[in-house]
Amino acid sequence: MTGHVATGLSAFPLTPLSDDRVDESAYAAIIERLVRAGVDSIGALGSTGSYAYFDREERRRVAEATVRHAAGVPVIVGISALRTFHAQALAHDAQAAGASAVMLAPMSYQPLTDDDVMGLYTDVAGELSVPLVVYDNPGTTRFGFTPELYLRLAELPQVASIKIPPPPAEPTAAREHLARLRSAVPERVGLGVSGDPSAAAALLAGCDSWYSVLAGTVPGPALAIARAALSGRAEEALAESAGLAPLWELFSAHGSLRVVAAVAEILGLAAENCLPRPVLGLTGADRTVVETVVTALSLGK
């Protein structure tokens, strides 16, 4: 496995907007907060960072700002795009900005075949001097990876980690799921979990890293889970995660992005309406429930 970008807790911050444009000062403050909290790496311009909505220039500026404020904490930059040569250009920009690794999802408009996706990763990997994280997120890309495709991709020497969709949250089922994936890809390729509600079980079941939405906005509780799980303190990790159940229910109801955006607005980390239009924030009763959960779980501490 290729070192620190593929292990531990990787925090995926929002890219907050103000008046529908990137709020660079709010973003800088969020990155500095993650560094102070002690996350292991920062994942800029993931789905939570709304990469899909920004143009090349906006993404270049966000990548540069992340590295500038990360104070040496490794930065993974999302380079996904619908078109191969745009992803290659974003890879170039991310490397020039000082990214420690890049992350690529098979973003799609026309449904993609396995050969399309293998071609995309091969073409982009050929441009890279830093490790590549394969980003498997069927909820936004609509592309379903098979274990066979994981294996083909793992043959690319740049591939350092695969960000997998949530395994079952139940510990035994998670262990069986991870064992199957682990046997499908070479040992040097890390497996990182996304889907925060499953993360405790997934880390205990053998994931090397947690690519976390929650940690990008509220790193404390995520670090408590990650440190316990990666030290083998299973009961503690699962209890910490279970304590966040009201938050996981909101993630399930509204998608994690809209929930952490509301949390960030409530905590004063982002201006109101911090998501890119047409994606609207939670309002009315939905917003009130988030406020209640933020208070009940002391997320502002």
Add this chain to the structure above:
Amino acid sequence: MTGHVATGLSAFPLTPLSDDRVDESAYAAIIERLVRAGVDSIGALGSTGSYAYFDREERRRVAEATVRHAAGVPVIVGISALRTFHAQALAHDAQAAGASAVMLAPMSYQPLTDDDVMGLYTDVAGELSVPLVVYDNPGTTRFGFTPELYLRLAELPQVASIKIPPPPAEPTAAREHLARLRSAVPERVGLGVSGDPSAAAALLAGCDSWYSVLAGTVPGPALAIARAALSGRAEEALAESAGLAPLWELFSAHGSLRVVAAVAEILGLAAENCLPRPVLGLTGADRTVVETVVTALSLGK
């Protein structure tokens, strides 16, 4: 209904690439071919025109080229984008290029709510001086419209037509489906069918227009179907459509885009590998089957 852009046969051409860049001379020849064939309008930069893969400058050039070569045939320009203000900018460019109408799909990365989509259309409609076609294409956007949302959107005075997904191909079922939609939206809003295999039945069942993939590459057979159906010659329209069954089967197997791209390459209308990477063209046995169908149906005539 707002005149000619929402009636008859609208042909949606490929935007062919050569060496992964827009092939402007091949595109011009395709547009001129559609004009000679006598289509009622041209839909530039639809899904078949690969709009999602191009940047603003590429799209501006394609919109301008379409109007320049359309010789007065009305041009509908696709302005869909993930971000609202990008769609607004594309609307501005399309109008400046001389588009007779624009077409907007709720392209998504994060799954969108009805309120998100209503906000998108309201914000974009506010920028328009030409009619707007609502583009309902769940296969690529993953957004499912309800009849209730159609009705909300139809209240925007700019909305001239809704491009609906394929109704059932069976004539009675198609008639019932169209009657339900027709009763849901005001009479002034046209209903246009996409999904070429269902088009004959849909036009006979009361659709005002056919937004056609096939017509963008092979206009002759599509015009035969459309003219018969819109003149009420039901048997003739259905027989013409049934005669294309081998082509409809290929659309179902590979998606219409990859099939018409192969047809265009076989007919010499586009260079080899005319789709934007990572979307690969059909090769090997799949390509051979398309060649056989092109010959059997005399699509090159």
